[in-house]
Amino acid sequence: MSQFMIVHDRLRRSLGKSSVKDHIVITTDPKKGFLREFANQEGYQTLDIPPGVGGRFSVLSAVGLLPLAVTGVNVVELLKGAAAASEVSTLPTLARNPAYLFAVLTYLLKQLKKRSTLVFMPYADALTGIADWFNQLWAESLGKRYSTKGKVVFAGQTPVKAIGTTDQHSQLQLYMEGPEDKVVVFVGLKSYRVDIRIPAVFKEHEGLSYLSGQTLGELIQTEQLATAQALAQAARPNMTLTLNRITAASMGYLMYLLEVATMAAGYLYQIDPLDQPGVEMSKNYTYGLMGRPGFESYKAEFNKTLRSKKKYIV
């Protein structure tokens, strides 16, 4: 809201009050909240977020589709990919249902083998954003204090983003030899949108000549396979999701599949994957410290605790 206040104010100053609404589309709840009220009063164009679809599950709604369409993504293909994933994600045979397989394997590794960390490791810089998106989905959906029956369970598996091949160099030592608490999920590509052939130079040097004539894409794919193999040799569990290439359709497929996997994992953990009660406390302290009416007690409590804190000032 603070960002909206700043942008709205700047638009109003530059364009005049009457033109601001030509430059803003408000995507919000169809009935509730300040933005809906504001849009109705002032006559802004709006798009609805379907009720019951929380932020982390909203990418295939108007929340994600509008900015994607504006930036040139073919959202029809994206939704077709999601629809295809929807078909396989309802198959009753576990071995043929990749969403349920993902949920069951990671759940069993967590509960039976104490694999408390899920490393999500795409081998493409372009998938960095998908990794961030998945990390929120997995963390916020499954990280829960109470089971649906009210029992304290402290459920969840910590997602870690790693991007190949960069994080091979930064993290593989830990994954190979550190605590036995991880499962690594590789996301590989059969072909890259852009590729570069390594030229036949320095041929006299035996330690380099094997690279000549191969492409960077082949090298990256090989490193991915080699890393998976090395982890398996060290008895470190890992699985690989392989996409033909990065397209709107394959991204829609992947995201839908991971959303269903998250819901299925929530079912296995017996928690509610759709709520987030743990984030309220921090918001309340923020409101109190920023002076929002009704939250004074949080400010008082904060100041009281502050006095008892140790500070090491150097």
Next chain:
Amino acid sequence: MSQFMIVHDRLRRSLGKSSVKDHIVITTDPKKGFLREFANQEGYQTLDIPPGVGGRFSVLSAVGLLPLAVTGVNVVELLKGAAAASEVSTLPTLARNPAYLFAVLTYLLKQLKKRSTLVFMPYADALTGIADWFNQLWAESLGKRYSTKGKVVFAGQTPVKAIGTTDQHSQLQLYMEGPEDKVVVFVGLKSYRVDIRIPAVFKEHEGLSYLSGQTLGELIQTEQLATAQALAQAARPNMTLTLNRITAASMGYLMYLLEVATMAAGYLYQIDPLDQPGVEMSKNYTYGLMGRPGFESYKAEFNKTLRSKKKYIV
């Protein structure tokens, strides 16, 4: 090396063989390796990496200083900051030595309280790169199978990058209510290089008016304090490193401090923080699959294992 082969070839084609060396500075070992040999033979300008300084500890050597200087960073100030950190990092009183404190607190939380994950959470987008850098330092230095006495220990603590306030929204639910296996390290700023005041708009709306007149920087700082407080209330351990602002000197200070903290943690875990034996296996498989002479057995082993792997193709 594959990237060097590509860049070198392109420069040679564009500029001619004799001019290539005017456009390349090679930073490498003073005596060993292909690049040193190549530079000597062809007469390239070079900078030395001090022997015994591994990649993840090399940022304050020519490895980091040359690109930083070229991009306009004041590297003299950076090194002054590092020198200042060097002074406090050798103080014998634990409570006055921030590097040792960092090592001792995280070590005790890991060993006595099973906090297997260290969340490194700066509240500034500009510190994203520092978080990536620290994650390699912490993961690769401490993630070790063997102690220095040869005992299998599977040591290490998994670093996770989180950037405030973004990852409050994506990860805080997990940190508040998920497994009790984390320590959160906040990195806060007393002032931001750029700040924006939130204008006094929508005053009639009680739920927003408290934001008017405050700045985004104040809002971000408040959210950081509120998040730390909420975690503490939930008995989730956390500490805060506070910088006055982002400058070359404060970055040098922070990096040096974290390097010493990592070395001290290695001492406490009784592992060698300077080696990385676990990354060799993956390299050997890569060499084998790419056809490098001498690594044929790895390819054969890979192919043998491949046949026994289960594939779920959907």
